[in-house]
Amino acid sequence: MRLLIQNGYIIDPAQGINAGRNLLLEDGRVVGISGHGDSVPEGSEVFDATGLIVAPGFIDMHVHLREPGQEYKETIRSGAAAAVAGGFTTVCAMPNTNPLNDNAAVTRFVIEQAERAGLASVFPIGAITKNSEGTELAEMGEMKDAGIVAVSDDGRPVPTAGMMRRAMEYARGFDLPIIDHCEDKSLARGGVMHEGHWSLVLGMRGMPAAAEEVDAERNCLLAELTGARLHLAHVSTGGAIEAVRRAKHKGLPVTCEAAPHHWTLTDEAVQDYDTNTKMSPPLRSRAHLEAIIEGLRDGTIDAIASDHAPHHADEKALEYDQAPFGIVGLETTVGLAMQRLVNEGVISLERLVELCATHPARILNLGDRGSLRAQARADVTIIDPEMSWTFDVARSKSKSRNTPFHGYAFRGGVVATIVAGRILHLHPDYTRLREGRHQPAMSEARA
Numbered sequence: 001m002r003l004l005i006q007n008g009y010i011i012d013p014a015q016g017i018n019a020g021r022n023l024l025l026e027d028g029r030v031v032g033i034s035g036h037g038d039s040v041p042e043g044s045e046v047f048d049a050t051g052l053i054v055a056p057g058f059i060d061m062h063v064h065l066r067e068p069g070q071e072y073k074e075t076i077r078s079g080a081a082a083a084v085a086g087g088f089t090t091v092c093a094m095p096n097t098n099p100l101n102d103n104a105a106v107t108r109f110v111i112e113q114a115e116r117a118g119l120a121s122v123f124p125i126g127a128i129t130k131n132s133e134g135t136e137l138a139e140m141g142e143m144k145d146a147g148i149v150a151v152s153d154d155g156r157p158v159p160t161a162g163m164m165r166r167a168m169e170y171a172r173g174f175d176l177p178i179i180d181h182c183e184d185k186s187l188a189r190g191g192v193m194h195e196g197h198w199s200l201v202l203g204m205r206g207m208p209a210a211a212e213e214v215d216a217e218r219n220c221l222l223a224e225l226t227g228a229r230l231h232l233a234h235v236s237t238g239g240a241i242e243a244v245r246r247a248k249h250k251g252l253p254v255t256c257e258a259a260p261h262h263w264t265l266t267d268e269a270v271q272d273y274d275t276n277t278k279m280s281p282p283l284r285s286r287a288h289l290e291a292i293i294e295g296l297r298d299g300t301i302d303a304i305a306s307d308h309a310p311h312h313a314d315e316k317a318l319e320y321d322q323a324p325f326g327i328v329g330l331e332t333t334v335g336l337a338m339q340r341l342v343n344e345g346v347i348s349l350e351r352l353v354e355l356c357a358t359h360p361a362r363i364l365n366l367g368d369r370g371s372l373r374a375q376a377r378a379d380v381t382i383i384d385p386e387m388s389w390t391f392d393v394a395r396s397k398s399k400s401r402n403t404p405f406h407g408y409a410f411r412g413g414v415v416a417t418i419v420a421g422r423i424l425h426l427h428p429d430y431t432r433l434r435e436g437r438h439q440p441a442m443s444e445a446r447a
């Protein structure tokens with residue numbers, strides 16, 4: 001099947017393309033890019049992308065899909081459906097399922113479930129240590145052969161520098177990036193929010209920024225020592241970003257990601273005791289939020305990742321200090337990036353595509369993704385930078401509803417998500433496109 005995405009504006013930083021062009025897809029692959037005036041190839045369906053941004057499929061390198069083990073929160077199918085609805089063609093699933101993904105059998109299970117769902121691609125991330133207990137390294141080689149793209153003990157960070165050094169040396173041998181959730185548990189000591197003005201006012205136990213920064217510094221030093229590729233998950237403090245900035249200046253292979261809630265909300269939001277403001281790392285102070293914005297602006301932050309973390313309503317209905325950490329994010333990430341970053345002039349649309357596609361593909365070595373070059377997988381995210389929409393969590397594809405962003409209004413959103421050449425999501429308001437898509441190619445060509 002041939003699909004011509006016509007009259008759109010293609011942004012593909014990997015090829016240095018930022019121009020009005022047509023994009024031709026066939027049999028799940030990109031055929032090529034042509035001028036707006038060029039004729040429509042025979043037998044093509046046409047997708048009218050006038051006024052829209054056509055980008056390589058977005059990749060969310062940090063999600064929790066809860067299967068196996070907690071299918072009541074999310075399944076691989078429901079998570080992949082939420083991904084597609086949010087504009088993501090590929091997601092990477094963290095290993096903290098039950099059983100945990102610390103072996104090839106679970107890795108294969110995740111991949112098979114994702115293939116069965118036939119929605120967004122799901123690449124598993126394997127555990128660094130067995131059962132993420134921080135004591136014995138997991139079989140990274142076997143998991144890599146089975147399909148993992150990175151290793152992480154997200155949520156249960158590797159506790160000691162010695163173990164992290166061994167993990168980095170081991171991962172380096174398999175050319176796997178280490179993704180670390182930076183949190184020194186001895187400093188975080190059971191905190192439920194950021195330690196600062198608001199934890200004092202609310203009388204809640206806080207985790208200091210230093211709990212994240214000590215680990216971020218440690219990991220950067222160890223990346224220098226071992227030469228391993230290091231990626232810091234969801235950086236949330238000025239010091240963690242500064243550690244990455246210094247590592248980059250030294251030329252180390254260190255990268256990091258930011259999550260939308262950390263550039264959108266501060267710890268002030270906790271004062272309503274809404275457990276949908278409880279995540280780890282926590283919402284920080286205004287100064288840390290500004291540091292994230294600066295890191296996104298100056299290029300220190302490489303990727304945007306949702307840290308999509310579904311939880312059942314009953315769990316989030318507990319007291320603040322008892323409720324689990326995390327919020328869903330797959331369907332609000334692009335909106336929050338458009339609203340708070342692009343529309344406010346922090347980043348350009350080109351940079352948005354780098355953060356959501358070009359860089360995640362590069363960090364994870366996903367060779368045929370993250371670009372619209374010929375022969376790449378036909379994964380495409382189409383965005384209307386002017387679309388006004390409101391997020392209604394009741395219509396979410398996720399099985400969980402834990403978000404502080406219900407009712408948020410956005411300018412700029414996802415019109416269509418195309419996975420391996422198939423349009424799996426089309427925004428219902430875009431009937432114009434649906435008609436365009438079904439127009440016979442030859443009449444288009446003659447027109």
Ligand SMILES: [Zn+2]
Pocket residue numbers: 154155181233234280281
């Ligand atoms: Zn984490």
Ligand SMILES: [Zn+2]
Pocket residue numbers: 062063064094154155307309
């Ligand atoms: Zn996470």
